[in-house]
Amino acid sequence: MSKPTIRIHDLATNEVIDREMTDAEFAAYEAEQAAQATAQAEAEAKATAKAALLTKLGITAEEAKLLLS
Amino acid sequence: MTRARDVANIDGVLTTTGDIYYASAAATPARLGIGTTGQLLTVAGGVPTWAAAPAAGGMTLISTTTLTGASVTLSSIPQTYNSLYLIVTGVTGNTANSKVRCIPNNSSLSDYVGATYDNTAGAASVFGRDGSRIDLVNTAGSDRTDANNAWALQFDNYTSSTRYKPFEYYGFYVNASGGISNVVVSAAGAFRSNTAITSLVFDYGGTNTFASGTVLLYGVK
Numbered sequence: 001m002s003k004p005t006i007r008i009h010d011l012a013t014n015e016v017i018d019r020e021m022t023d024a025e026f027a028a029y030e031a032e033q034a035a036q037a038t039a040q041a042e043a044e045a046k047a048t049a050k051a052a053l054l055t056k057l058g059i060t061a062e063e064a065k066l067l068l069s
Numbered sequence: 070m071t072r073a074r075d076v077a078n079i080d081g082v083l084t085t086t087g088d089i090y091y092a093s094a095a096a097t098p099a100r101l102g103i104g105t106t107g108q109l110l111t112v113a114g115g116v117p118t119w120a121a122a123p124a125a126g127g128m129t130l131i132s133t134t135t136l137t138g139a140s141v142t143l144s145s146i147p148q149t150y151n152s153l154y155l156i157v158t159g160v161t162g163n164t165a166n167s168k169v170r171c172i173p174n175n176s177s178l179s180d181y182v183g184a185t186y187d188n189t190a191g192a193a194s195v196f197g198r199d200g201s202r203i204d205l206v207n208t209a210g211s212d213r214t215d216a217n218n219a220w221a222l223q224f225d226n227y228t229s230s231t232r233y234k235p236f237e238y239y240g241f242y243v244n245a246s247g248g249i250s251n252v253v254v255s256a257a258g259a260f261r262s263n264t265a266i267t268s269l270v271f272d273y274g275g276t277n278t279f280a281s282g283t284v285l286l287y288g289v290k
Contacts, residue, residue, distance in 0.1 A: 006141070010144050036274070
C-alpha cells in the first residue's frame, strides 16, 4: 500500500516538492488516526450512555440541564 | 528686486528654486537646498534636513500554495516582516469530513493555547485549548465536499526568539453533521514557543487528505 503524499513549499526558493511520507511520518499519521478513532468511539459511547440514562429517567436533555442548573 | 523680495532673501541666501531659508545658529541665516523627489523634511542635529521617506507598510504576498495530500508545509518563511497574515479558502477533502488545522513549526503538544468562539452552541462559547494544532474547524469536521469556506489567520511577533507569538483567526465553514450547518468561528490565543516561526504545516485533521484548497501567505510590515 502506498503511503499518503505530503507537499513542502520552500518559500526561499519557491520550490514545491510532493513526496510520499517517510516511515516515521507514516507511523505518526497512523498513530493519530488510531488516537482519533479511540476518542470518537469514547465520545459515541458517552452519548449512547447519556441517551440511555435519559430514557431510563424519562426526561429530556433540556429537563436534565434544568435539573443541573 | 522689490523690497519684499530683498527682505525675504537676506544676503542672497536663496539662490535656487526650492531653497528653504532657516537659521543654522542664532541670527545666522542659512540655505537648505531642495531635496529629491519623495524626500521628507525632518530634523537632525537641531536643524532641518531632507531625509528619505520611511519604507511603506502594508502587506506583501509571499506565497500562494495549493493544498493537497495529507499535509502541506510552508517552509523557510522569511523573517523580515512584523506579522504573518494568511487566507485559507476552498478547502475540501478526500474520503472523510475532517478538521482543517494549522501547526506552527510542526511543534509538539502544549505549544498552543487559545479560546475559540463559534455559533454552534447558539451563543458565544469558549473552549480552552491546549495542543500544538490550531483548529480552524471547531466542530467534529467541515463538510469535505463543500468548498464554501474561508479563514483569515494572523501571527504577530513571529520572528521572536524570546517571546510567545499571539495569533487570531476568524472564518466560516459548512458543518459536516447536525446542528447549525453554517458555522462562523473565531479564536485568539498564543503559540507558546520562544522559537521563531519558520514553517507552518496545514493538514486535514491529521488523518485524512486534502482534495483542494488554497493558502495565501502575506508578510505584514
